[in-house]
Amino acid sequence: MTDLELAQRLGIAIAIGALVGAERHWRDRDESDGQRTAGLRTFTLIGGLGGLSAALDQALGAQGLRGLLLAAMFLGLSAVFGLFQYREQVAEGRFSVTSVAAAMVPFALGALAVIGDLRIAGAGGVILVCILAAREGLHRFVEALTFAELRAAIVLLAMTFVILPLVPNDPIGPFGGVSPARIWTLAILLAAISFVGYVAVKLLGERHGELVAGAVGGLLSSTAATITNARHAAEGGDAPRLAAGALAAGVVSYVRTGLIIATLAPAALPLVGPALGAGALVAAGAALILARRDTGDHAEAAATNPFDLWRVIQLAVLLSAIAFATRAGAAWFGDAGVFAVSALSGLADVDAPVITAAGLAGHGLTVEAAARAMLIAVAANTLAKAAYGLALGSGRFGAIFAGVSGLALAAGAATFIALAMLG
Template sequence: MDNIELFERVGLAIAIGAAVGVERHWRERDEPAGARTAGIRTFTMIGMLGGIAGLIERSLAPTSVYPGIVTIGFLIAVTVVMTLFELREAIAEESFSATSVITAILTFGLGVLAVTGDMVLASAAGAALVTLLASREFLHGAIRRLQWVELRSAVILLAMTFVLLPIIPAEPVGPFGGISPRSLVLLVITLASISFAGYIAVRLLGTSRGDVVAGGIGGLVSSTGTTVAFARRSRQGADPTSLAAGAISAGALSLLRTAFLIGTLAVSLLPGLLLPIGVGAVLMLAYAFFLSSRQPSMDDGHSPANPFELPAIARMAALLAAVAFLARAATLYFGDAGLIAASALSALADVDATTVTVAGMLPALDPKLAARAIGVGVLVNMVVKAIYAAIFGSRGFAVHLWMATLLSVSAGLTADWLQDAV
């Protein structure tokens, strides 16, 4: 390692300390001199100290009998000094917090890593540390606002991802080629995580920001469910125009979500489907914002159901498995027409199952047939949501849903035709 790289590494260690120090100093910027334990200068020096410790370790490595002894010694010294001063400050202010001590330890450790290890990892971890420190108010507010049911759902997500998923067999089981249980669970985690992110956004932002925002985020949870819920509210006397804007934005976000799943699970199909789906989503968003601009939204505090509860997970897994078997069986017995019919039937509830199933049948499935099956699923799901709006909603609500659907479908089909013609 030449001197230039050593300077770069020590410079990174100092920069990490300075970045942390800026955040720490800014938080206590109104305190008089001598009233804070550590600010920009102290944390910059802690980062530098970590870099120097790493340099000493590197120079002593060929002859050292106890590798790491220098780093451990410096770390103990930093920890003891920061703990003593933080203790005095806590007693004076009658507060309890170990954040600054842990931050100092992490800053020192990242300084050592910058010199002795991967610089990219050190810089990324430093950025993550500063982001975490700067997000204190947001995180505390989120914890206060969220309920135990949401936190429990997050625990379920972590358990499914890191405990359950590794031990589930990957070999396909069942008829018609079978389904891999591990792949099924992974898809359930992926879809439910997207939905859960939208749900948490609604809980944190609140539906008071408008039905367009709430409906759009609800589209990440379930555009079909959001449309039915908004339709029922419109029949109960709520503003149909505002609710229609929310339901249309839910449909637009559902289209974007479908495009994301295609790009993730079946990227080979994305070039043929991105333009019609994208055009349809843009038109629906434009229509939704046009409606919302005409009058303010009327919020009654409704928010979508938590999508990561155990019953929701079980239903999602059952739907994915059922649609997968149905599509494979229909393809085997009825050929291309069977797959199209299965896609249309599954889209009566949700288009995700169709997208996931068709993507899972690649590359054995013909790409044109796969794209057609997903397209039919998207089309049927859009039309059926307009039908649900007419059944469960008020007349004004249904009219707007049908107009947005017809505009979006027409534009999407036109874009698909032009794309094929070119």
Template sequence: MSQTEILARLAVALGIGLLVGLERGWRTREEEDHQRAAGLRTFALAGLTGGVAGALSVSAGPLVLGLVFLGFSGAFTAFHWLEAKAEGNFSATSLVAGLLTFLLGAYAATGEVQIAAAGGVATTILLALREQLHGLVRGLTWPEIKAVLVLLAMSCVLLPILPDRPVDPWQTLNPWQLWLFAILIAGISFGGYVAIRLFGDRLGVILASLAGGLSSSTATTMALARMAGTHPQSWSILVAGMLSAGTIMVLRVGLIAALLNPALLASLVLPVLAAAVVQAVGAGVLAIRRVDQAAPKLELSNPLELGSALKLAAFMAVVLVAGKLLQQAYGGAGVMMLAAVSGLADVDAVTVSIARMSLADLGPGSAALAIGLAVVVNALAKVGMAASAGGWRCALPFGAISLLAMTAGGVAGYLASLY
């Protein structure tokens, strides 16, 4: 290792210490120098000390780094304990920050410069956000904490142990992919919950609708239609939310299909964009022209909606198997039957199924037509939901704009098929 490289690594170690020390020094800036054990200079020297120890360990062995760290941690802990005893403040944050600064400096000196620098920045951010993080913890409820833990368990404990291969006789069901689908739905539901908590009911309706459109626009439409039934004076903002979810749904369907089979992109891009633009414009007009309208008070009960996520994943599994069987028995006609029936509930499962079939057994044109049929049937089903749960005052504008969007998508798809 050349001297230039050693100096560069030590400079990074010193920079990490200066960065952490800047935050620590600023927080205790009102205190006299002799009243605090560690400030800007101390943390800078801690980072540099770690850098020197790390550089020495490269040539002399890791034992040097271990011995220096033991000596540093003992001295730093002793001074911090004396300060805490004198002031009656027994926070361990500065102590942990000092030890971490030393270790990050050593890590930089051993060659992991980028990771050490990123760790220094992350450490400083965590220290600087003390008030915000404490406020966040005070504002959390136990159901919210439990939702995060369940989501982490689904992602980090269960997902890695599931087989990432088909396990059924039809070679269709992949447990890993189905569980990942459930995780995404649950995570998006939690994101909508957080949006309402952070941004309030009015803006929260739109944000939650956009998030809901990423998971299930059908479920989102039903939820908003029920709100319209109990809050008829707020029909405009709620219909805007339904259309926002529909916009995201159309874009999501096109994206999923194109990712699974890029050959579908040419057939889907124009109808998807046309339908999405019409719904987005309709949502914007309804949201803006009635800004004086009262937003409903939303009830926030279940942050995760895990049951809905698992049911939708199970439905996706059923559709995948049904699609395979119908395609084998009836060919293209069976796929159209599947698209129409599945679209009554949701379009994600049938989109995945048809896009996967188009890789081998189904042409891109037929696949795009089947996906479009599922979207149209789903739109009609959602209009029926809006009428039954929200009344005709909600269903008429929603149905009119949805019909216009589907018509625009159909015309665009027909024009695309001519070229």
């Protein structure tokens, strides 16, 4: 390691400590000097101390003492900092070990910055600050967490990290079969994406206007958000604003679908992404116009925990059924059979057929055929939601929502055809 590189690594170690110190100092900013255990300067020095300790430890490595100095400095820092923190908490009559841990981690990250991967050390520092800064939000989330949700998450984690390695990975069944391990993994992935929306509802609630409420609902289920808003419109609610919320849910659904494709079948994203983007832009533009005067609250709806074990099992069964049906359709009718299965399953749920087609891209289906199957599923789901809006909502809500949905489909189809002609 050159002197310049060492200086750069020590600079990163110091920066990590300063970043953490800024958050810690800000939280205790009302305390006068001498009334806090550590602030910006102290945490900056801790990060630098970690880096210097690692550098000196490396120098002592030639004498066979590698690791001893670094361990001694870490234990010494922890003991001294813990003692001062203890005295502060005794004086203030409170209990918390967060600041002690917040001092130990920058030391370790500073050492990692010198002797390890700079990117991991830097990312670790940012994540640490995010965790420290999110204290109030995390506390609210835990307070709102029910035992049923906690139990479901624990059981699911156990089945993921304990049972999943034991699940057969080899395909089972006719038409090439499906891998039980892959199906279960995909079900977990889909539940995790939905859980983002569930957490957003827990932390933010839905009382932020129809547009934001619809976007949050789209993370959970755009179909459910559409049906809910249609019923509110039928009961006399403001049709344009409710339609804006339903369209916002559809926009989030398009983005969510794009993220799933980017994760599972990145080769298909250039074929599918532009069409999804065109449809999302049309729907988003219309939603913004319709909601431009929306300053009211949105009635909260109960959010169902997507990490409930039974729901994940149901999702795994659905994915398996669609996977078998898709493979059977491909075996009997070629690509036309796959498209038919995608259209029919997309009427009920867009995620399952998209995930199935993404899994078959390059493994039984060409990337082009898989992309078409995904878009057909999206189109079928969009049409189904438009039908729900017409059937369950007021006349004005149905006309607005179905009309914009049709324009979004037309924009997506035109984009896909134009790219196909150019390609």
